[in-house]
Amino acid sequence: MAKIKSINISGIRGIKDPLPLNLNNRSILIFGENGSGKSSLTDAIEWYYLDGVKHLVSEETGVTKGRGSLRNLFIPESEDAFVNIQYSNNKLNATKTIDSSLRASTSNTTDNFKDYFLATQSENLILRYRDLVEFIIATPGKKLEKLQNIIGFSAVADVRGLLKKSAGRIARNIRSSNYDNQKNAQYTVVLVNLGQNAYTDDQLFAGANLLIKPLQIGKDIKSHKDIQDVLKAIETKEDTALLEQISFYTKVGENLTEIVGNIDSIHSSYKTFHTIYTELRKDPENIQRLQLLALLKEGQSVLKNDVVQDDYCPLCLQEKSKIELIKELNERIKELEELEAKKDKLEEQGQKLKDILRVNVNTIDGLLKEKLFKEEQQAGLLEKVQQIKTSLNAFSAELEKESIAKDPIQEPSKIQIDKKEISELAKQAQDKAKALTESKGSNIKFQIYTKLFHAVTAYNQYQSIKRQEEILTKQQITFQLLFADFIKKQEEALNVFLKMFSANIDEYYTTMNPNEKIEDIKLVPIKDRNDDLVGITIEYGFFNETKTPPIAYLSESHINCLGLSFFLASVKAFNKQSDFFVLDDVISSFDRPHRSRFAKLLADKFGDYQILLLTHEQGFFELVASDVKSKGWLIQDFKWSNEHGVEFEKSTTDMKERILKKFEDKDTDGLGNDIRVYTEKVMKEIANNIEARVAFRYNEINEKRMAPELLDAVHSRISKKGNRLKDKANIQKLKGMPMFIGNITSHDSEFNESIQDLAAIWKDIGNTIHTFYCDDCKKFISIKYFDNVENKIRCRCGKLAYDWKK
Amino acid sequence: MSDEIKSGKQVIDEFFAEILNIEGVDKKTVEKLTSLYSEGKLTDTNIENAMGQLFQEELDTTEEKDGKD
Numbered sequence: 001m002a003k004i005k006s007i008n009i010s011g012i013r014g015i016k017d018p019l020p021l022n023l024n025n026r027s028i029l030i031f032g033e034n035g036s037g038k039s040s041l042t043d044a045i046e047w048y049y050l051d052g053v054k055h056l057v058s059e060e061t062g063v064t065k066g067r068g069s070l071r072n073l074f075i076p077e078s079e080d081a082f083v084n085i086q087y088s089n090n091k092l093n094a095t096k097t098i099d100s101s102l103r104a105s106t107s108n109t110t111d112n113f114k115d116y117f118l119a120t121q122s123e124n125l126i127l128r129y130r131d132l133v134e135f136i137i138a139t140p141g142k143k144l145e146k147l148q149n150i151i152g153f154s155a156v157a158d159v160r161g162l163l164k165k166s167a168g169r170i171a172r173n174i175r176s177s178n179y180d181n182q183k184n185a186q187y188t189v190v191l192v193n194l195g196q197n198a199y200t201d202d203q204l205f206a207g208a209n210l211l212i213k214p215l216q217i218g219k220d221i222k223s224h225k226d227i228q229d230v231l232k233a234i235e236t237k238e239d240t241a242l243l244e245q246i247s248f249y250t251k252v253g254e255n256l257t258e259i260v261g262n263i264d265s266i267h268s269s270y271k272t273f274h275t276i277y278t279e280l281r282k283d284p285e286n287i288q289r290l291q292l293l294a295l296l297k298e299g300q301s302v303l304k305n306d307v308v309q310d311d312y313c314p315l316c317l318q319e320k321s322k323i324e325l326i327k328e329l330n331e332r333i334k335e336l337e338e339l340e341a342k343k344d345k346l347e348e349q350g351q352k353l354k355d356i357l358r359v360n361v362n363t364i365d366g367l368l369k370e371k372l373f374k375e376e377q378q379a380g381l382l383e384k385v386q387q388i389k390t391s392l393n394a395f396s397a398e399l400e401k402e403s404i405a406k407d408p409i410q411e412p413s414k415i416q417i418d419k420k421e422i423s424e425l426a427k428q429a430q431d432k433a434k435a436l437t438e439s440k441g442s443n444i445k446f447q448i449y450t451k452l453f454h455a456v457t458a459y460n461q462y463q464s465i466k467r468q469e470e471i472l473t474k475q476q477i478t479f480q481l482l483f484a485d486f487i488k489k490q491e492e493a494l495n496v497f498l499k500m501f502s503a504n505i506d507e508y509y510t511t512m513n514p515n516e517k518i519e520d521i522k523l524v525p526i527k528d529r530n531d532d533l534v535g536i537t538i539e540y541g542f543f544n545e546t547k548t549p550p551i552a553y554l555s556e557s558h559i560n561c562l563g564l565s566f567f568l569a570s571v572k573a574f575n576k577q578s579d580f581f582v583l584d585d586v587i588s589s590f591d592r593p594h595r596s597r598f599a600k601l602l603a604d605k606f607g608d609y610q611i612l613l614l615t616h617e618q619g620f621f622e623l624v625a626s627d628v629k630s631k632g633w634l635i636q637d638f639k640w641s642n643e644h645g646v647e648f649e650k651s652t653t654d655m656k657e658r659i660l661k662k663f664e665d666k667d668t669d670g671l672g673n674d675i676r677v678y679t680e681k682v683m684k685e686i687a688n689n690i691e692a693r694v695a696f697r698y699n700e701i702n703e704k705r706m707a708p709e710l711l712d713a714v715h716s717r718i719s720k721k722g723n724r725l726k727d728k729a730n731i732q733k734l735k736g737m738p739m740f741i742g743n744i745t746s747h748d749s750e751f752n753e754s755i756q757d758l759a760a761i762w763k764d765i766g767n768t769i770h771t772f773y774c775d776d777c778k779k780f781i782s783i784k785y786f787d788n789v790e791n792k793i794r795c796r797c798g799k800l801a802y803d804w805k806k
Numbered sequence: 807m808s809d810e811i812k813s814g815k816q817v818i819d820e821f822f823a824e825i826l827n828i829e830g831v832d833k834k835t836v837e838k839l840t841s842l843y844s845e846g847k848l849t850d851t852n853i854e855n856a857m858g859q860l861f862q863e864e865l866d867t868t869e870e871k872d873g874k875d
Contacts, residue, residue, distance in 0.1 A: 148814075153814040153817070154814065155814045155815065155818060156814040156817050156818060159818055159821070159848065162848065162849075162850055162853060165850055166850070166853050166854070166857065169854065170857070464865070464868075467864075467865060467868050468861070468865060471860075471861050471864045471865065472861065474832045474835070475832065475835050475857055475860070475861070477830065477831075477832070478830075478831045478832040478835040478836065479835075481828055481829075481830050481831050482825065482828065482831065482836075482839070485821070485825075485828050486821055489817055489820065489821050490817060493811075493812045493816075493817045496811055496812070497811050497812075500811060573811075
C-alpha cells in the first residue's frame, strides 16, 4: 500500500509556479477560499491517475478528456507542466508531464509502477462535492454497471452475457431450422418409396430387402454398403434422363412439403409481431417520445457531470433544484426505457420471423438451381415456385418498415402464403415422380432401383437432419446449464460483496446521522421478469418501513451523506494499492453537527489512511484543524495571486518567523503589513476561542474580518467577563496602532514607521497575545476549557486562567 | 455459500475450473469454451465460430462412421 511522501505540481490549472507539498505520508487539511485554486491540486492528481479531468471534459470538445484546459495559461509554450509524486514506496516515484501540444508522458516505466498504476484504475482516490450523489441518484442499471466496473465484475457480466447470447443463438437456430418439419418431409419420401416406416438402419434394411425381393438377386441387405452394391448392380444407364426427372420432382415435392410445414409458424409469428407493433403504435406519441430517450439520457449526463452547477434547468433555464431535476429525468427515462423494452421485444420477434423466412428462402433458392427448371416445359412450375419466394419476401418487406412510418404494416389476414396451393403443388410433384417411376411398369428393375435410391437418399437426409438437431440441442443444453451455474456463482459472489459493502455504508451513514430513523441501509440486486440481474437499488429502513430509492425520501444533505458513505465504503473495499484519498469540499451541504461527526468518522475509521482534505469553509477548517492537529495532520492554507498562481499562504508560525527575520535585518519593507496580517489571524483564533461575537457576514466576507472589528469584539467580550483579563490584554492600546486604523481597502498599504516604532508595536502586540496564550500547553484560553466550579476561562493545561463571569 | 469476497476474475476462473463438473454438459462444447477462455479469446464471434466448427466436426464424424459399415 502506498502513501504520498510529497507532491510537486507545476503549470497545472491555477498552479503556475511549482507548488511543492511535503506530506511525509501524513494527512493534510487544506483551506483555501473559493478561487484560491485548491481544486487545482485535485485536478492535478486526477489527471495524473486518470489522464483526464472529468469536470473539464464539458468545457471542451474532442477527445482530450479535459486535457485542453489542464495547462496553466501563463506558462510558456516551451515549458512542460508536471505532477511529481514521491511515494512511501520509492519504486513508484514518478513525474507525469504534459507539453503544449498536450502530449503526456510518465517518467517511471518500470513494471512496478505499471502494475501499481493499473491497479489504481479501479480504486477510489478522489471525491468532489459534485460527484457525491452520482451513485445515489443513478438508475439501478447504472448502479450495477458502476459497481461491477469497480469490483471487476464487468468481466463477469460479459461472460454471463456471452453464455446467454450463445444459448439464445443456438435455440434460435434450432427453432428457425424447424427440424421436425424437415424430418417429416424426408420421412414422407422414405414411406412413399419404401412402402413402410424406416426410422432405424434395421428398419431400412428390412424394407430394402422386401423391395428388392422381386428381383431375386440373391442378396441380403445388412448394411449401407450392401444397399449401394445393390443399387450399382441394378442401375440401368439408358434411363438416366428419366431418373433425373423423377429426382427433380421428388426434390420439388420434398422442399415444398418442408415449406408447407413452416407456413403456420410464419403466419403465427407475423401475427405476434403485428400485435406488438399495433400496441406500440396505439399512442403515436409513444414512439415520438422514444426519440427523446437519447436526449434525456444526455441531459442526465450533463447534470451528473456538473456542466450545470447551479439549481436551474439547462434547457428552459427556469430555477429548479438540481436533485429534483435529476429525479424527474430518472423517472422519465425509466418510463421510456420500459417503452424501449417493448420495442426491443418487437425487434426480437421480428428477428425470430426473419430467421424462419431466411431458412425457407434458402430452400427455395436451392430448389431454383435445379437444371430442369431451365426447360421450357417447367415454366409453369418455375413461376409458381418463384411466387412462393415472392410471398416469403413480402413478409420480410413488412418487417423492414419503421414503427413510426405513416402507413402501418399489413394486417395478418392481408398477407398470407397460400398453404393449400403449395400443398397441392407438392402433392402434384410427388404424384409426378410416382407416375414417372411407374411409367416403366414393365421394367420392374427400374422401378425398384428408383424407389430404393430415393428411399435411401431420404433416409440418409433424415438421419443427417436428426443428427444436426441432436448436436445443436446438445450445445444449447450445455450453454443453458453453464449459464444457470454461472448466474449462481455470480450472485453468490455479488451478495457476499454487497453484504459487506452495505454494512460499511450503513455504519458510516449512521455514524454521521445518529438517532435518526434511517437504518439498515442495503444495496439490493434487482432482477427482471426473466430472473436476470438488471440493476442495484438502495434500500433502507425508515420508521420501520423499507423504502427505496433514497432520492424519494431523503433531503439533499442526507443524500450527500449517503454518497459520502458510499465513497468511504468504496475506499475500504477497493483501494488495495493506494493508502490515500482526496476529499475536495465534500461537506458543503452539512450543518455543524454533521461536519463534526464526519470529522470524527475520518479520524476514527480512516486513521490508517492518508487523507487530503480540502475545504473552502473556514468553520469546518477550524473544527477539523483542532481535532486533527494532535493526530499529526498537516494544516495548510492556499491562496491565489496573479503573479504566482496558487501558492501556500504562510501559517502564523511562518509569518512570525518572517517578522522576526525582518526585525533582525532591520527590514521595514512590508513589515507593518505582515504584523497586521499576523495579528488578524491570531485575533480570529482568540475571538473564536472566547466566543467574541462579530456582526453577521455572508460567506467569504465573514472570512475577511478586519483587525479593528476583531479587536473591538474581543475587547467587548472580555470587558463583560473579567477585569483582570481586560486590563492585562490592553486591547485599546492596539486599536490606536497605525496598521489597525482603516478598513479592507487599507490592506497591503504601506506603513512608514521606523524599525524602532514597529519594534515597540510588535512588543505590545506580543504582550496582548501572550495574555491569551499558555507557553506550557501551547494553547489559547478557550471556552472549551471553562472551569464551571471556579468560573474561570482556562488554557488546556489550566496554568493560564482568568475569572470569567457566567 | 462462502463469505470470502471474490474479485470478478476469481469468479470467472473458478467457474472455468469447475465447468466440467456441471452435470449434463457436453464435454466437447465445454472444452472449446475453456480453451477460448485460457487463450483470452472468449468473444461472441469466437464462440459462434467454435460452435460452428464443432457442429461440422461432429456431423462429419457421424457421416464417416455411417459410411464405414
